[in-house]
Amino acid sequence: MAAVPAEEHATAKRLLVSDRLLAAALIAPAIIYIVALMGVPLVLSIYYSFSDVTTGGTAATFVGLANFRALVGDPTFLRALSNTFLISGATLVITMVLGTIQAELLIRPFRGKWIVRFLILLPWTAPVSLSVIGWLWMFDSIYSPIDWFLRRVGLLGHPGALLGAATNLYWLGSAGLAMASIILVNVWRILPLGTVIILAGLNSIPPELEEQARIDRAGYFRRLFQVTLPMTMPIFGIAVLFTFVFTFTDMVTIYILTRGGPANSTHVLTTLAFFTGVQGGSLGQGAAIALFLFPVLAAVSAVILILIRRREA
Numbered sequence: 001m002a003a004v005p006a007e008e009h010a011t012a013k014r015l016l017v018s019d020r021l022l023a024a025a026l027i028a029p030a031i032i033y034i035v036a037l038m039g040v041p042l043v044l045s046i047y048y049s050f051s052d053v054t055t056g057g058t059a060a061t062f063v064g065l066a067n068f069r070a071l072v073g074d075p076t077f078l079r080a081l082s083n084t085f086l087i088s089g090a091t092l093v094i095t096m097v098l099g100t101i102q103a104e105l106l107i108r109p110f111r112g113k114w115i116v117r118f119l120i121l122l123p124w125t126a127p128v129s130l131s132v133i134g135w136l137w138m139f140d141s142i143y144s145p146i147d148w149f150l151r152r153v154g155l156l157g158h159p160g161a162l163l164g165a166a167t168n169l170y171w172l173g174s175a176g177l178a179m180a181s182i183i184l185v186n187v188w189r190i191l192p193l194g195t196v197i198i199l200a201g202l203n204s205i206p207p208e209l210e211e212q213a214r215i216d217r218a219g220y221f222r223r224l225f226q227v228t229l230p231m232t233m234p235i236f237g238i239a240v241l242f243t244f245v246f247t248f249t250d251m252v253t254i255y256i257l258t259r260g261g262p263a264n265s266t267h268v269l270t271t272l273a274f275f276t277g278v279q280g281g282s283l284g285q286g287a288a289i290a291l292f293l294f295p296v297l298a299a300v301s302a303v304i305l306i307l308i309r310r311r312e313a
Contacts, residue, residue: 002289007060014276019226022220023226023284026180039268042290042294044128044287045290045291046287046291047060048060048283048284048286048287049284049291050063050064050065050067050284051239051284053284054282054283054284055281056221056281058166060284063284067287067288068288070285071285071288071289076264076267077272079262079264079267080268080271080289081292082212083095083179083266083268084268086179087179087182087183087186087247087268088244088247090183091183091186091187091190091241091243092240092244092247094183094187094239095190095191095194096194096198096243098187098194098195099191099195099198099239100111100198102120103195103199103201104136104224105203106195107199108198113209120191120192120195121192121196122192123188123189123191124189124190124192124193128252129256130252130254131189132189132252132257133256133266135181135257136172136257139171139181139257139281140220141171141173144171145169146169146171146243147167147168149245150163150169156168172257172258173262174259174262175262175263175265178258178261178266179256179265182254182266184258185253186247186250190247193239193242193243194239194242194243197236197238197239197242198235198236198239201232201235201236201239202228202232204231204232204274205227205228209231213226214226216219234308237304237305237308237311239306240304241301241304241305243301245300245301245302248293248296248297248300249293250270251268251274252287254266254268254270254271255271257275259271259275260272260275269289269290269292269293273284273289273290276289277290
């Protein structure tokens with residue numbers, strides 16, 4: 001009689017081992033793909049950052065921290081570093097505020113909601129390069145429809161106008177307007193993603209809590225800050241994480257709109273690394289610039305994920 005449980009235990013152990021092998025075999029291709037796609041370039045960039053390798057040859061001489069020391073004293077790099085945080089921070093704040101407002105409106109019942117949702121999601125579904133090229137035309141120094149509208153409403157193009165007497169604002173020709181244009185395009189692109197994530201969080205709130213808050217005569221802002229936002233904070237954190245990562249690592253918007261100009265005033269780390277390492281030929285210094293992205297992204301991601309986990313607990 002004692003042999004039967006022993007046989008059952010052995011059979012269960014074999015099945016467990018076989019399931020583990022099957023799981024490992026199924027997940028192995030994904031792990032190999034991630035390592036090949038991210039691990040190999042990361043190791044290669046670390047190797048390049050400590051060398052003087054260029055695009056003109058394959059020889060790489062070890063130079064230690066020379067590339068990093070050169071960057072610390074480079075005003076263009078310091079400007080790009082500050083621009084990266086400025087653009088990412090401004091885009092994040094504006095996207096979260098507008099995303100919360102849009103999600104609050106979309107969760108309410110009204111006619112034509114599906115059309116509104118489609119129009120809100122349209123910027124996210126459009127190819128990035130094509131949509132940014134469209135904005136490049138809208139920011140044209142001569143034929144900008146934005147400037148035309150501002151002239152029509154009397155805000156531009158005549159003495160005493162609020163935005164000046166010039167006929168055009170030259171959005172991409174001055175440092176301040178170019179930065180504002182980049183932030184505007186980033187918000188336009190990422191806002192649909194933030195709205196959808198926050199909307200999913202709002203839909204996950206039990207309706208009983210909202211009804212109880214109304215019975216207790218809680219106003220809109222009291223319900224928002226004491227019920228809605230605390231309940232959606234984990235999902236809100238995911239929206240913050242995705243928005244920050246996408247903006248912090250974005251290169252397409254600035255590359256198409258300004259290419260870092262005017263006078264290197266709109267460069268961020270990604271564009272500066274590309275122009276220095278690829279177009280400028282200095283792969284070692286370009287890799288050193290790109291490596292500054294890794295610790296910031298890792299730290300911010302770790303902090304947000306820890307806060308989300310504590311909030312869920």
